[in-house]
Amino acid sequence: MILSRLAARPLLLALGLVAVLALPWLVYPPVAMDIVCWALFAIAVDLLLGFTGLLSFGHAAFWGSSAYVSGLIALHSGLPFPLAVLGGAAFAAVLAVPIGLLSVRLNGIYFAMVTLAFAQMVYFVVNQWRDLTGGENGLQGVPRELFGMDLSDPFIFYYVGLPLILLGMLVAWRIVRSPFGRVLVSIRDNPARAQALGYPVERYKLLAFVLSAALSGLAGGVFAISHGFASLHDVYWTTSGQAVMMVVLGGIGTLWGGTIGAALIVLLNDYLATAGFQEIGIVTGSIFVIIVLVFRRGVWGTARDLVQARVAARRRTTTRLRTAEE
Amino acid sequence: MKALGSVAAMTAAAILAAGCGGGPAGGGGKISDGKVVLAVLNDQSAIYADLSGKGSVEAVKMAVADYKAKYGDKAVAKTVEVLSADHQNKPDIANSKAQELYDRQRADIILDVPSSAAALAVANQAKTKKKLFMDIGAATTELEGAQCNKYTFHYGYNTYMLAYGTGDTVTKDGAKNWYIVYPDYAFGQDMQKSFTAAVKGAGGTIVKADPTPYPNDNFSTFLLKAPTLNPKPQVIGAMQAGGDLVNLVKQYNEYKLRDKGIGLAVGLMFITDIHSLGPDALAGTKFTEPWYWNADQQNRAWADKFQAKTGKRPSFAHAANYSAATQYLEAVQRGGTDGSDDVVKQLEGHKFQDVFARNASIRAEDHLLLHDVSLAQVKPSSEVKEPWDYEKILSTIPADKAFQPASPACKL
Numbered sequence: 115m116i117l118s119r120l121a122a123r124p125l126l127l128a129l130g131l132v133a134v135l136a137l138p139w140l141v142y143p144p145v146a147m148d149i150v151c152w153a154l155f156a157i158a159v160d161l162l163l164g165f166t167g168l169l170s171f172g173h174a175a176f177w178g179s180s181a182y183v184s185g186l187i188a189l190h191s192g193l194p195f196p197l198a199v200l201g202g203a204a205f206a207a208v209l210a211v212p213i214g215l216l217s218v219r220l221n222g223i224y225f226a227m228v229t230l231a232f233a234q235m236v237y238f239v240v241n242q243w244r245d246l247t248g249g250e251n252g253l254q255g256v257p258r259e260l261f262g263m264d265l266s267d268p269f270i271f272y273y274v275g276l277p278l279i280l281l282g283m284l285v286a287w288r289i290v291r292s293p294f295g296r297v298l299v300s301i302r303d304n305p306a307r308a309q310a311l312g313y314p315v316e317r318y319k320l321l322a323f324v325l326s327a328a329l330s331g332l333a334g335g336v337f338a339i340s341h342g343f344a345s346l347h348d349v350y351w352t353t354s355g356q357a358v359m360m361v362v363l364g365g366i367g368t369l370w371g372g373t374i375g376a377a378l379i380v381l382l383n384d385y386l387a388t389a390g391f392q393e394i395g396i397v398t399g400s401i402f403v404i405i406v407l408v409f410r411r412g413v414w415g416t417a418r419d420l421v422q423a424r425v426a427a428r429r430r431t432t433t434r435l436r437t438a439e440e
Numbered sequence: 441m442k443a444l445g446s447v448a449a450m451t452a453a454a455i456l457a458a459g460c461g462g463g464p465a466g467g468g469g470k471i472s473d474g475k476v477v478l479a480v481l482n483d484q485s486a487i488y489a490d491l492s493g494k495g496s497v498e499a500v501k502m503a504v505a506d507y508k509a510k511y512g513d514k515a516v517a518k519t520v521e522v523l524s525a526d527h528q529n530k531p532d533i534a535n536s537k538a539q540e541l542y543d544r545q546r547a548d549i550i551l552d553v554p555s556s557a558a559a560l561a562v563a564n565q566a567k568t569k570k571k572l573f574m575d576i577g578a579a580t581t582e583l584e585g586a587q588c589n590k591y592t593f594h595y596g597y598n599t600y601m602l603a604y605g606t607g608d609t610v611t612k613d614g615a616k617n618w619y620i621v622y623p624d625y626a627f628g629q630d631m632q633k634s635f636t637a638a639v640k641g642a643g644g645t646i647v648k649a650d651p652t653p654y655p656n657d658n659f660s661t662f663l664l665k666a667p668t669l670n671p672k673p674q675v676i677g678a679m680q681a682g683g684d685l686v687n688l689v690k691q692y693n694e695y696k697l698r699d700k701g702i703g704l705a706v707g708l709m710f711i712t713d714i715h716s717l718g719p720d721a722l723a724g725t726k727f728t729e730p731w732y733w734n735a736d737q738q739n740r741a742w743a744d745k746f747q748a749k750t751g752k753r754p755s756f757a758h759a760a761n762y763s764a765a766t767q768y769l770e771a772v773q774r775g776g777t778d779g780s781d782d783v784v785k786q787l788e789g790h791k792f793q794d795v796f797a798r799n800a801s802i803r804a805e806d807h808l809l810l811h812d813v814s815l816a817q818v819k820p821s822s823e824v825k826e827p828w829d830y831e832k833i834l835s836t837i838p839a840d841k842a843f844q845p846a847s848p849a850c851k852l
Contacts (some may be wrong), residue, residue, distance in 0.1 A: 249626030252557035345557040394485040
């Protein structure tokens, strides 16, 4: 029993790694890249939504601004693309400081609205600054430079870009399991009590906000390099909404649920593009409604609850048997 | 977790993958894979669905049927396949789908692709994969400017044509003083620049040009200002598009500016806009139309065939898709192969006439299609005799005037 519980975690981890590595064999490689980028983005949003209790509706600002900054660095400096992406992520983190300072004092819907407002400002700046960003034409022709390697094959690029995404996921996982992460959860559950225990609540929230923005930026940067362009769509509010949707579908506060949500939505979008339905909105809308009704805690959350319930039930039976024997 | 993901992934892969392997097919062979594959990649569910969407897929199928009927046994392309994909007006989906169409579905050419970011992304894919791309839906002149490439063609219209046709013709018809309102982003700024040049070139004056917020639903400040300007403008040039245009026109009518002697000319308007708003809301408005279904007998005959298939009258985009597919197949026929480089050679500098493109030629320097376009005016509902009969053609703008000279920024 104990052995199997100990083995469960590495087993899951191994399964996850195999799935990630096998992904471009199963789906078209650029789509596979989209899935892992969105998965990291969703994890970053869940860090804030599920573990700190802050629903940000403006994370497109970080995903998108990093997409543009990574694109600009790659386009104008000729640096290897991982450096460009890290530059984009750093920019997103820096951008998150003033936005976070002004918004983490708020809670619930107010926090969501203020972050949305800031994201719209970023959208406005990107749209207007056309000499730099290309306006609605987008920033086109972003190269994939890495020591002169030929990365034009999306299959190869997937494996070259993947470490950056896995790095981001590892960071998110470490954050959640660190003492810092525990404090975040306590702030989510009872901010007044955390404050009373001596934790500077707002500073913790700000740090969580900045970290989440940096991870979103990492994902957005890889996304831009993978597609070879950054467009206004990356900073538009629907992008923020899509990330939140992925978290909800996967399961809020599960961290890995976001990967399921991302896979579902990206594959659905990709499939519907050639499925020949005229009303894609109605199709996706009804699928979301069904998933949310059937999986109350998201796909990952509900699956986890089911497994835990079964384990608990078995443990109860074994204890009962043992007491009976005695 | 990922086990579940991969189950979903496998299902999707099974649905999607229509074959494996890649590698561009250059010149040389006759017909690659034994068939010619045309793919229409456009917006079938968001804002451009009516203008182009599924109707364009149908138009391309009509072009294929006509090609087969015309050449019969002599057709070089014995098997022609038409694919379609919906990019939902999202540039990243357009980009992934374009790669997939070229690589896996073996598309020889991609057609349509509205909205500029998506179009430029697909143009870059065409360049990398060395396969053809004919853009119809996007208006940006970047496609034949700094971001042009050997395999990309721009077919039908662009911002210069829209602005120039209206600005030049309306000024020459006597409206010398203009007040321009334009939405303050790339499209609007480009339109304003081309429009100003056209008006000045025709001897007119821009009394004032005001940027408006984008998007915007209240244009009263700008509209009320118009009669107070000195000299009083004879016409307002509105560069707005879509929902903004609808609001602007409604408010223009509410303030009864036409009765005050101020006309309205519009940079970008499609027949689908008139259809959804009703002709009375826009009556009297002048704009440049790349193609109108009821302009002459030839157009009308084609529009009848289109209506029989789709139940509605074609927009310019439908006719342009038909024409682009036809010209592509004709180029394959002339060259005897669907090898990209050979087809490009056949298309460059080609002069032709068809139902969409009159006095047409494909300019070799930048791959822009030049053709005659028209200045049109929206009819009031009292003059509308049948459904979709919304436009009066005022004059023809000849092909050599309608489009900009080739940009030195374009290096194919």
